[in-house]
Amino acid sequence: MxxxxxxxxxxxxxxxxxxxxxxxxxxxxxxxxxxxxxxxxxxxxxxxxxxxxxxxxxxxxxxxxxxxxxxxxxxxxxxxxxxxxxxxxxxxxxxxxxxxxxxxxxxxxxxxxxxxxxxxxxxxxxxxxxxxRVGVYGLDLYSLYRSAEAVIEYLQKADPDQAAVARMHYAALDHVREPMTYGYEAAAGLRLPAQREVIEQLQQLRASEARLIEQDGIAAIDSHFFAEQNAIVVVNAEAYYRESFGHRVNTWNLRDAHMAQTLLSVAAYRQRRGGHGxxxxxxxxxxxxxxxxxxxxxxxxxxxxxxxxxxxxxxxxxxxxxxxxxxxxxxxxxxxxxxxxxxxxxxxxxxxxxxxxxxxxxxxxxxxxxxxxxxxxxxxxxxxxxxxxxxxxxxxxxxxxxxxxxxxxxxxxxxxxxxxxxxxxxxx
Incomplete structure (x- = not known):
């Protein structure tokens, strides 16, 4: 035709x-x-x-x-x-x-x-x-473990006590170092899912934003935003990999919803640091x-x-x-x-x-x-x-x-x- x-x-x-x-x-x-x-x-x-x-x-x-x-x-x-x-x-x-x-x-x-x-x-x-200065940012959510490490690394410099708490929260991921293995085992009931712990870590990071950014400087804003977005990646990636084997949620939708959330967050962050967004x-x-x-x-x-x-x-x-x-x-x-x-x-x-x-x-x-x-x-x-x-x-x-x-x-x-x-x- x-x-x-x-x-x-x-x-x-x-x-x-x-x-x-x-x-x-x-x-x-x-x-x-x-x-x-x-x-x-x-x-x-x-x-x-x-x-x-x-x-x-x-x-x-x-x-x-x-x-x-x-x-x-x-x-x-x-x-x-x-x-x-x-x-x-x-x-x-x-x-x-x-x-x-x-x-x-x-x-x-x-x-x-x-x-x-x-x-x-x-x-x-x-x-x-x-x-x-124009910035370049990533929209995707596959970096479950790398993002968890980045949150801990940021907190180790900004607040060592909170870094220790983050390590406990992220320990629930069990550091198998393979996200699909984590997702399969969590969905199959072979391990407890880390959903609650990673959400708690994100909430704690957000609650301490004003304290961790001690001055309204761009470097401090950048570092905290990088860490917070990594914490969001951990939350959404944990759900993505777990649902990859759960057959309850469309993982395509989870991924694109994360992309949209990240895009809007980047625009707001660019405005906070004095740009157009x-x-x-x-x-x-x-x-x-x-x-x-x-x-x-x-x-x-x-x-x-x-x-x-x-x-x-x-x-x-x-x-x-x-x-x-x-x-x-x-x-x-x-x-x-x-x-x-x-x-x-x-x-x-x-x-x-x-x-x-x-x-x-x-x-x-x-x-x-x-x-x-x-x-x-x-x-x-x-x-x-x-x-x-x-x-x-x-x-x-x-x-x-x-x-x-x-x-x-x-x-x-x-x-x-x-x-x-x-x-x-x-x-x-």
Whole structure:
């Protein structure tokens, strides 16, 4: 089945071709002018042009649009090392700032495109006062044990007595050092779950905030915020891993609710330290687009884009990215080695094929209120995460989506290439 004619004509009428020039994203920047959150997606976790394009847009949102934070689909403590680097803090001088990304899939953030962007951002920040420097933060919740350690390390310096209490609270996790093992044993009744203890530790940390921040200095605010967010990660990660085996709660919903909570907390924190609190997000389309416009709604799944829209309404800008064919960096199994894989041309009944058929190659397409009604009818959309399984592509990577309701705007790059994972030796 071919894509319908009406949205084809709508794309031809509304799209702006991307030429590589300075004016490519003028329309996007205008759409973002009054927004608090600009969520920039990706159809895969391993496409070079998605990273490059998001970086180009983000530079302009920072320099021209007044955005002062970037939140990425990475773990909180891992990304904090990048944040310290771009602030001009710590001992890292270059690629080492990416050195804390050890969890599969490392290539998502350990690649040249990310390094080029954070190098630019460090240089940009060097001319600014501390309160004006742009920060980089992680949205994800997988770092259960690393985050617990970070809370204890912070308290050891700020309040040794409370650090001892934190050790007792987190001892309930039993330090098996493998979150999935903890989750299985807690769900199976082989150990007592640590839910109560980790919540108590978060509450205690929050209650002592005023005392631990002895002066209204940015360094003290930063350190406490880093610790508090790690404590939140421990609470939400404990629930996530426990429910992974409990079959009572949708863990996708737990994860995206954590992302939304973190994003809003980052914006408020940036304002407390004297900034604007306007945040650019880098995450997969499946998190950035509004889940209510996709088949996820039938599974009662929500996502970051939906939750942000529900919270702030028109103050959020959701931008999707698509590609028709090319190559991608992805694995064939969970925990597998990254491979350079050919991306099959998109199915004829997909949005990607429709965009390809326009002959525009690369373009920016505003949606939302200006979109034709045809963009609000479902077609297939492709999503490639850390795995790409061409033999089962239809079942593994396609879903129904009304793209005009899913996103406010879209960038289509017809043929794309794979990112190159960074050598571990460069990160030492």
């Amino acid at each position: 071919s894509a319908p004619l009406t949205p084809f004509l709508g794309v031809r009428e509304a799209a702006s071709r991307l030429t590589g020039g300075a004016a490519d994203y003028e329309r996007l920047l205008e759409m973002a002018r009054d927004k608090r959150y600009a969520l920039l997606g990706e159809a895969t976790h391993g496409t070079r042009e998605f990273y490059q394009t998001r970086a180009d847009i983000t530079r302009q949102l920072i320099v021209q649009g007044g955005f002062d934070a970037i939140a990425i689909e990475g773990d909180w403590p891992d990304v904090w090392r990048i944040n310290r680097y771009v602030q001009g803090e710590g001992a890292d001088t270059s690629a080492e700032a990416l050195g804390d990304f050890h969890r599969f899939p490392e290539w998502m953030w350990r690649n040249q495109e990310v390094l080029d962007f954070i190098t630019w951002l460090r240089d940009h920040n060097s001319a600014l006062a501390a309160s004006e 306007r945040v650019v997000v880098w995450a997969h389309n499946s998190h950035v687009g509004d889940a209510r416009a996709t088949e996820s709604v039938r599974r009662r799944e929500w996502n970051l884009g939906q939750l942000v829209r529900e919270k702030v309404g028109a103050a959020a800008l959701l931008v999707g990215f698509t590609t028709y064919t090319g190559y991608v960096c992805a694995a064939s199994e969970w925990g597998g080695e990254p491979e350079r894989k050919w991306v099959r041309p998109a199915r004829p009944d997909s949005w990607e094929h429709l965009f390809h058929s326009t002959g525009l190659d690369r373009f920016f397409l505003p949606l939302g209120d200006t979109a034709s009604d045809a963009f609000h009818e479902p077609l297939l959309e492709r999503a490639i995460g850390v795995l790409y399984l061409p033999k089962t592509e239809f079942a593994s990577h396609y879903f129904d989506a009304a793209i005009g309701a899913q996103f406010d705007a879209l960038i289509h790059l017809n043929e794309t290439s794979a990112i190159e994972p960074m050598s571990t030796a460069l990160l030492a």
